[in-house]
Amino acid sequence: MKILVSACLLGIHCKYSGGSNLTQGLAEALQAAGHSLVPVCPEVYGGLPTPRTPAERVGERVLAKDGRDVTAEYRNGAAAAVRLAQLTGCTAAVLKANSPSCGCGTIYDGTFTGHKIPGSGVAAEALRAAGLAIYNEETYTELL
Template sequence: MNVLVSACLLGENCKYNGKNNRSEALIRRLQGHHVIPVCPEVLGGLGVRRPCVELRNGKAVDCNGRDVDAAFRAGVEKALRQIEGQAVDLAVLQSRSPTCGVKQIYDGSFSRRLIDGQGLLAAALTARGVRVVDVEDLDSVPEL
């Protein structure tokens, strides 16, 4: 099985704060599968240790009010090109991220308020027919 995974879940220090969201449970379950790690934010040219970003009216804006939508969308496009021609059976993505959130994202007010919705990569993968799963819902994926 080919599994696209948010790179931060594999322990890559690519989050906005320079840290990661390493998931030992996910890493164990990925054994024997072909893993494709991606971090669209880094692919889009945003550095590690960057201002946090939320989606506001569908656009990526950082906590300083700076529009970073073009970089986010460029990163999503690079991630999609990275998997072009590959059959991706599943994507396991980081919860609530402006790129990778599967079910919920922050509302754009930087008040930690969640709303139903998807991050930019999750939405793009879904639109292409890739099954996306929130890392918090691993139990819903018996084949992994």
């Protein structure tokens, strides 16, 4: 199976802070199970730089901590992620938990205080709507 994977989980330095969210063993375990991995960073694909100002979802909008509305960039990145999944034949995605782009199930609440609420990121919603099964770094073992 081909799986779309948040690039930051694979150690690629595309996190908002300029770092990564490398998840030890994730790539190795998925590949050992016979899966092919396709890295993606919807935020970068949407035109945002690395590093970038942190952002959180507020309803249907995505706002940067400095008050800028970056919803369009997040939507563009989500569309690019869907196109990449379709072009490469991905049927599942392992995405970064809590992210305004990739979070699935919980996201930060928009107050930049670390408080989480039920919800999903813009790309996670778009990928799910396109028919992909969505996992995160805490649930990906279901694919093994």
